[in-house]
Amino acid sequence: MSGRRIRSLLLNAGVAFIALLVLFPLAWMVSVSFMSTGEAATFPPPLLPRTWTLEHYRDLFVTQGMGRYLWNSFALATLATGLALLFTVPAGYAFAKLRFKGRERVFQLLVGALVVPAQIGTLPLFLMLKGMGLVNTYAGALVPWLASIFGLFLVRQYSLSIPDEMLEAARIDGASEGQIFRRVVLPTLQPIIVTLALFVFLGSWNDFLWPLIILTDQSNYTLPVALAALSREHVQDVEMMMAGAVITVAPVLILFLALQRYYIRGMLAGSVKG
Amino acid sequence: MTDVRLNMAKVEAEAAAPPRRRPGTALSRERAAWGFVAPALIAIGVFFAIPVFAALLLSLTDFDIYALADLHNVRFVGLQNYERLFANPLFWGAMKNTGLFAVLGVPLSIAASLAAAVILNARVVKWRPLWRVMFFAPYVTTLVATAVLWNYLLHTRYGVINWAIASVGLPPVDWLGQPENSIPAILMFVVWKIFGYNMLIFLAVLQTVPDDLYEAARIDGAGAWKRFTNVTLPAIAPTLLLVSIISVAGFFQLFAEPYVMTQGGPAQSTVTVLYFMYEEGFKWWNLGSASAVAFVLFICILAVTLVQLAVAKRMGAYE
Numbered sequence: 001m002s003g004r005r006i007r008s009l010l011l012n013a014g015v016a017f018i019a020l021l022v023l024f025p026l027a028w029m030v031s032v033s034f035m036s037t038g039e040a041a042t043f044p045p046p047l048l049p050r051t052w053t054l055e056h057y058r059d060l061f062v063t064q065g066m067g068r069y070l071w072n073s074f075a076l077a078t079l080a081t082g083l084a085l086l087f088t089v090p091a092g093y094a095f096a097k098l099r100f101k102g103r104e105r106v107f108q109l110l111v112g113a114l115v116v117p118a119q120i121g122t123l124p125l126f127l128m129l130k131g132m133g134l135v136n137t138y139a140g141a142l143v144p145w146l147a148s149i150f151g152l153f154l155v156r157q158y159s160l161s162i163p164d165e166m167l168e169a170a171r172i173d174g175a176s177e178g179q180i181f182r183r184v185v186l187p188t189l190q191p192i193i194v195t196l197a198l199f200v201f202l203g204s205w206n207d208f209l210w211p212l213i214i215l216t217d218q219s220n221y222t223l224p225v226a227l228a229a230l231s232r233e234h235v236q237d238v239e240m241m242m243a244g245a246v247i248t249v250a251p252v253l254i255l256f257l258a259l260q261r262y263y264i265r266g267m268l269a270g271s272v273k274g
Numbered sequence: 275m276t277d278v279r280l281n282m283a284k285v286e287a288e289a290a291a292p293p294r295r296r297p298g299t300a301l302s303r304e305r306a307a308w309g310f311v312a313p314a315l316i317a318i319g320v321f322f323a324i325p326v327f328a329a330l331l332l333s334l335t336d337f338d339i340y341a342l343a344d345l346h347n348v349r350f351v352g353l354q355n356y357e358r359l360f361a362n363p364l365f366w367g368a369m370k371n372t373g374l375f376a377v378l379g380v381p382l383s384i385a386a387s388l389a390a391a392v393i394l395n396a397r398v399v400k401w402r403p404l405w406r407v408m409f410f411a412p413y414v415t416t417l418v419a420t421a422v423l424w425n426y427l428l429h430t431r432y433g434v435i436n437w438a439i440a441s442v443g444l445p446p447v448d449w450l451g452q453p454e455n456s457i458p459a460i461l462m463f464v465v466w467k468i469f470g471y472n473m474l475i476f477l478a479v480l481q482t483v484p485d486d487l488y489e490a491a492r493i494d495g496a497g498a499w500k501r502f503t504n505v506t507l508p509a510i511a512p513t514l515l516l517v518s519i520i521s522v523a524g525f526f527q528l529f530a531e532p533y534v535m536t537q538g539g540p541a542q543s544t545v546t547v548l549y550f551m552y553e554e555g556f557k558w559w560n561l562g563s564a565s566a567v568a569f570v571l572f573i574c575i576l577a578v579t580l581v582q583l584a585v586a587k588r589m590g591a592y593e
Contacts, residue, residue, distance in 0.1 A: 007498075008398035015399050018390055022409055025466065028434060029423045041432050091314035098307035099300075106315065113322070115579045117527065119548060120568045121325025123561050124332055128325065146317035177306030206416045208530045209548075213556055224418035228534050231422045238426050245419035256414040260407050263414070267471075268478050 026249075033057070033243035040238040056243035066247060068219060069226040073205055074251075076138060076222060080145040080204040081197050087146050089193060092155025093185055097162060098177070110149050118144060119209070126213055140214045141222075145204060151196050157269060158192040159185070195266030198259050205252050223248040333565035342559055355566035365567070367542050368550040371457065375546065376525040379461050380518050386469040388514075391476035392506065406477065410470035417467070421534040424463040425450070428535075435462075450536055453543035460531050460544060468524075472517050476510060483509045512589040519582040523575050547571050 028047070032040045033056060035049040060066035094100070095107055125143070126135070134140035162185065170180045186193075211222045221229070227244050234240060256263060333355055340347040359365050390409055394402055412420065427434050428449040436446040449459035483505065491501045507514075529548040532538050538545040538553075545553075547567065555564030 004398075007396075011393055011396045011399050014393045015405055018393070019405065019408060022412060022466070022470075024434075025420070025423055025427055026412070026415075028427070032426075040426070043432055044437050045432055045434050087314045087317055090310040094307045094310035098303065098310065100304045100307035100311070103307075106311075110318070113318075115576060116322075116326055117523075117572065117575055118322065119527065119551075120329050120572045121322060123325075123555050123565050123568065124328035125321065125325040126556075127332075127561065128328075143321050147314075147320075147322040149318060149322070152314055177303060177310075181310070202414055206414075206418075208418055208533075209552070213552075224416055224530075227416075227422060228418050228530075231425070231534065238432075241422055242426070245416075245423050248416045248419040252414055252416060253411060256411065257407070260410075264407075264410070264474060268474065 029242050029245055029249075032239055033246045035239045037237070037239055040242075041236070056237075056240040057247070059240060060243055060247065064230065064244075065218075066226075066244065069221050069223045070247065072215075072220060073222040073224075073248075076141055076211075077201045077204040079138065080142055081200045083142060084145045084148055084151055084200040085193060085197060088148055088151035088196065089155050089186075089189065090181060092152045093159045093162075093181065093189070095152065096156045096159035097164070097167060097185075110152065113149055114153075122210070122213065129214065135214060136216045136220055138220075141211055141220075144210055145200060148200070151200070154196055154199075154266065154269070155189065155192055158189060162188055191262065192266065194259065195262045198255070198263050199266065202252050202256065329565045329568055332562055333569050335562045337560075337562040337565075339559035342561070351562070355563045356570075359563065359566050359570070364542065364545070365550060368545045368547050371543065371545055372526060372528070372547045374457055375461065375528055376522050378457065379464060379525045380521045382461060383465045383469055383521060384472060384514070384518055386465050387472035387517075388476055388510075390469060390473045391480055392502065394473070395477060395480045406474070410474055412467045413470045415467070417530045418534055420467060421463065421531055424466075425535050428459050428463075451540055453541045456536055456540060456543045460528075460535060463535070464525075464528070464531060472521070475513065475517060479510050479513045480506070515585055515589070516582060519578060519585065522578050526571065526575055526578070547574075 031048055034052045034054070035046070036051060036053050036055070039046060039049065095103065129135055129140045129143065134143070166184060167180055170184050175183070205222075206224065207222075208224045208228070211225050212228070215221055215225060218226075218229075223244075227241075227248055230244060231241055334350060334352060335341075336349050336351045336354070338347075393399065394405055394409075399405070426432075428436075430436060430446055430448045430451065433449070435449070440446060447455060449455050487505045487509075488501055491505050496504060527548055528546045529552065532544040532546055532549050533552075536544045538549055548571065551564050551567040551571070554560050554567060
């Protein structure tokens, strides 16, 4: 019996240790963001501010234009989410439940395309958008989110479980395909729509390479691009950089914690069954 | 062929529905279906398929900053970009660094994920759902922000990590300033950020292992380690293999980490293939040559993926 006790103690200690390793960096980031200038650059590193101050947050918004970057990130992530849902949800449903000529062949092509990393097309896509005058615009930044094969698969996978009888009954009642989609299909797809919206929102918010390339003007920077640029200029300003990191991370972390059920379920459906 | 399929569809639909009023003919239904898929397929075609094929063409030209100004300056140069690339020590350096990241990072991150999953799977652990979400949280944080954070954690003089090292009596380490330390330093950060992802996958699989197996092993007198190697490992072997191959592809695509933490330095020691492509393309505007880099990367990832598919087929266990 005592062997079991020891085992339980060891395992719980192990969990506590991992939790410390995982959470300490994030807690430290928040703590340092409230320290006064220069306080974190001492040894041994202080864990809590001597006096709590909001000066770095104020500085970021007043003199570094953080409000603008926050707005860009928010607007782009919201638009990307809306557009991605608009493009992929009907398509994912149609691939699962509607018959049309060439469905299997097109689907196989899409499966094959999954192995191609999107970065391959980055350079021609940039040239293409330059030709269309979309470099340094929101539209240019949003373009990759329209073409999400992964999202289409996610919705298709989920749609397969919609019973055919339900759709057929609606057809007999005289509903058009569009009405069926809006009134019958969309309500059943609600969980996967939340999952996909969450994936796209977080993906767009956290994205770095594409906005770095396509958003050339500082006033259009998203938070990650602005933060990377700031961190090169202000290497010494630990406290201010941590405040910037908090502003960048907090929204997505809160969103994830609020909707983690949807996120984790979708992630496991996409990777384990994928 | 297509007529047959259409008729089949009609027959099946009629079999499913009793012959009453039939509003949607097969034709109008087909039209509706195309209406649903067309926007997505057009977007995928224009913004994904065409750029990927164009990248192949672009890699066969000398597209550079002069061509950017005037398209008449583009010339077809055959495989010259590839030849020059393979003769460039900087490119091979990037390949070597990327390989090192993958070879060290994959076992390290998977060991961390597996250890965390095995511990969290024990029923004596309290508040398991809470820990599960907490350990996963770094995965959804913004890469650039947490990379900036880790830059300070890794600081030679004031960093928390060197403080922990000093507290056990070891000398401080110049994590990001010495070529031999820079890759391990970035890997510490990457493992911290991503281990929760594979942990969740392992946890999902571990929960399918019947408790009877562990009980039987315990009755046979197997210790904790024996139970891990004889029960847990065989049960998760297919997942383990596939997760590691998928992780390789992930480690091939490191970019923001070196961009934010080291700018490829010190002494080029953290220049990855994607970072090399970015500099070649968007710093020096050698878009032809950068496209060749992109294609070499693609071939590498494709090779890994084909191995993955072959393994998955042989295992037949990826349901």
